[in-house]
Amino acid sequence: MQQRHENRKTYFQELATTSELHFLPYIHRFTSVTPQSRILEIGCGEGGNLVPFARIGCRVTGIDLSENRIRQARQFFQEERLPATFIASDIFQIIQLEEAFDIILIHDVIEHISEKYRLLEHIKRFLTPGGLLFISFPPWQMPFGGHQQICLNKYVSRLPFIHLLPADIYSSLLHHFGESQARIDELLDIRKCRTSIELFEKLLCTSHYRIFHKQFWFINPHYEQKFHLKPRKLPRLIGSIPHLRNFFCTSCFYLIQS
Numbered sequence: 001m002q003q004r005h006e007n008r009k010t011y012f013q014e015l016a017t018t019s020e021l022h023f024l025p026y027i028h029r030f031t032s033v034t035p036q037s038r039i040l041e042i043g044c045g046e047g048g049n050l051v052p053f054a055r056i057g058c059r060v061t062g063i064d065l066s067e068n069r070i071r072q073a074r075q076f077f078q079e080e081r082l083p084a085t086f087i088a089s090d091i092f093q094i095i096q097l098e099e100a101f102d103i104i105l106i107h108d109v110i111e112h113i114s115e116k117y118r119l120l121e122h123i124k125r126f127l128t129p130g131g132l133l134f135i136s137f138p139p140w141q142m143p144f145g146g147h148q149q150i151c152l153n154k155y156v157s158r159l160p161f162i163h164l165l166p167a168d169i170y171s172s173l174l175h176h177f178g179e180s181q182a183r184i185d186e187l188l189d190i191r192k193c194r195t196s197i198e199l200f201e202k203l204l205c206t207s208h209y210r211i212f213h214k215q216f217w218f219i220n221p222h223y224e225q226k227f228h229l230k231p232r233k234l235p236r237l238i239g240s241i242p243h244l245r246n247f248f249c250t251s252c253f254y255l256i257q258s
């Protein structure tokens with residue numbers, strides 16, 4: 001397990017930097033982001049992605065299922081002296097919020113959600129007319145699409161593609177290297193919820209969303225903070241080949257409209 005997964009303030013700061021350098025500029029290319037903009041993040045964790053939006057004066061709201069993460073988000077934003085609203089709740093339990101939002105962020109979350117179609121339908125109620133939804137995720141087939149980097153065993157956490165093994169072999173391997181049953185269950189749950197580019201775009205079509213823009217990354221922009229690697233876009237030729245592209249794409253950015 002990488003140290004950033006245990007030191008949540010470090011993780012918060014890394015996300016804030018990635019959001020400032022990459023998420024906000026990407027969104028700003030296609031729509032204005034001003035102090036009047038209302039921003040919602042679903043699955044916000046400690047809220048790092050919202051920091052650059054709050055710094056330019058946007059009204060930001062974060063929702064997360066974990067009460068502990070929301071407590072940390074409130075604490076970190078207080079330390080940064082930034083205003084924000086944070087709500088600890090299952091998004092499906094929220095029927096209405098005080099306002100609609102111009103931009104909704106869902107970063108590295110949808111690959112953990114089993115009811116993806118339900119989520120895409122549910123969040124339409126929170127968007128303003130013409131509002132944009134920014135969704136990013138790692139395709140399942142990419143080297144660490146199974147999130148095995150969260151493993152405690154340093155060897156397993158660095159093994160690419162092991163999540164593509166048959167479930168019983170994958171589970172046995174994790175057990176052999178000393179992972180707890182809780183950790184194994186978490187990784188197998190991620191396996192059940194796996195998301196490929198093709199599945200995601202099919203869901204968008206079924207949910208009647210329009211893809212406003214998309215960008216596939218060979219080197220995930222967040223790796224700049226994690227590993228000091230320069231972000232690189234996936235070559236268009238590879239990005240145009242269904243199924244194969246999932247193995248080479250470490251992150252997908254989508255801007256979509258309802």
